[in-house]
Amino acid sequence: MPERAPSPWHAGEVRLQEILGVDARMEEVGRKVLRDHIIEQHRLFYPQLPFAVLGTVDGDGNPWATLRASGPGFLFASDPYHLAVTLPRDGTDPADQGMKDGDAIGLLGIELHTRRRNRLNGTISRQNETSFAIKVGHSFGNCPKYIHPRALAFATDTELGNALDAKDAMQSGAALTDEVRDFIARSDTFFIASYVDNAAPDRGREVDVSHRGGPPGFVTIDDDDALIIPDYAGNRFFNTLGNLLINPLAGLVFVDFANGDMLQITGTAEIILGGAMVSQFIGAERLISFVPSRWVLRRAAFPMRMTGKDEG
Secondary structure, eight states: OOOOOOOSSOHHHHHHHHHTTOHHHHHHHHHHHOBSSOOHHHHHHGGGOSEEEEEEEOTTSOEEEEEEEOOTTSEEEEETTEEEEEOOOOTTOGGGGGOSTTOEEEEEEEETTTTEEEEEEEEEEEOSSSEEEEEEEEEEEEOOTTOOOOOEEEOOHHHHHHHHHHSOSEEEESSOOHHHHHHHHTOSEEEEEEEEESSSTTOOEEEEEEEEEOSTTOSEEOTTSOEEEEEOOOOSOOHHHHHHHHOOEEEEEEEOTTTOOEEEEEEEEEEEOSSHHHHTSTTOSEEEEEEEEEEEEETTOSOEEEOSSOOO
16 A cells, blocks of 8 residues: 655644644645645636735745735746746845745735635745746645735826825834834735744745735734734634744735735734633634734835725
């Protein structure tokens, strides 16, 4: 009888599945849906996208999440095992530091207006300063739950210029300012990057980036400047939380889809599995307490804008 392949889940993901008593079922699910290649449905999906969410790790080990846009066709599968990415380097984006040849990366392809999303992670093979390929480690689909539907279109050069002329293009800091707090308080969507090193034999660094959504203000800030993030029922994959159980470092990105402002934060996360604090958040199964170490606010950095009324 042939030897069974190793589990697709690492120890952190398995531990959380065990706590919920779903580890045996998720072992079988994982073997079916976590693939080392991009299936045809996803190969057709990625070239449709005008933007993607990326998760990277800088030279100091800090994870960052970002959104990068370049119009449909900037992502395409050159073969089932590689996703080609055409994106120029961007020195203003802290996530760009983790996009060198050989770096691990996570990618989320998401269509906000249809609520479709698919994810993959892998390793960068960089050809030049404007393009690279991702050799796939894991590729899988996600359900549309908690995604706020939005129609987006690229901003005009005039809109981008006016936004940058009116404000400082970039700010950064450690302590949260009132403006940063307000940005978080009005958001109904963010994305989170996390990673583990050598979680399983021969797998090296694995970076994940995922979507989180809820009503505006679903992320709150406590008296110690920690972001309190409710974690709702999901697919039980626990890619993000499993990573955080092993390595508590995380990177968050919030986007104002009305003006393109992007807030990126890196810091340390703690999972709160139960207790009175969790019960204060309606519908939450657990919480993430995230303590920022550095934030970067970039004006009009995301070149797309919401069109029409917010459907969220």
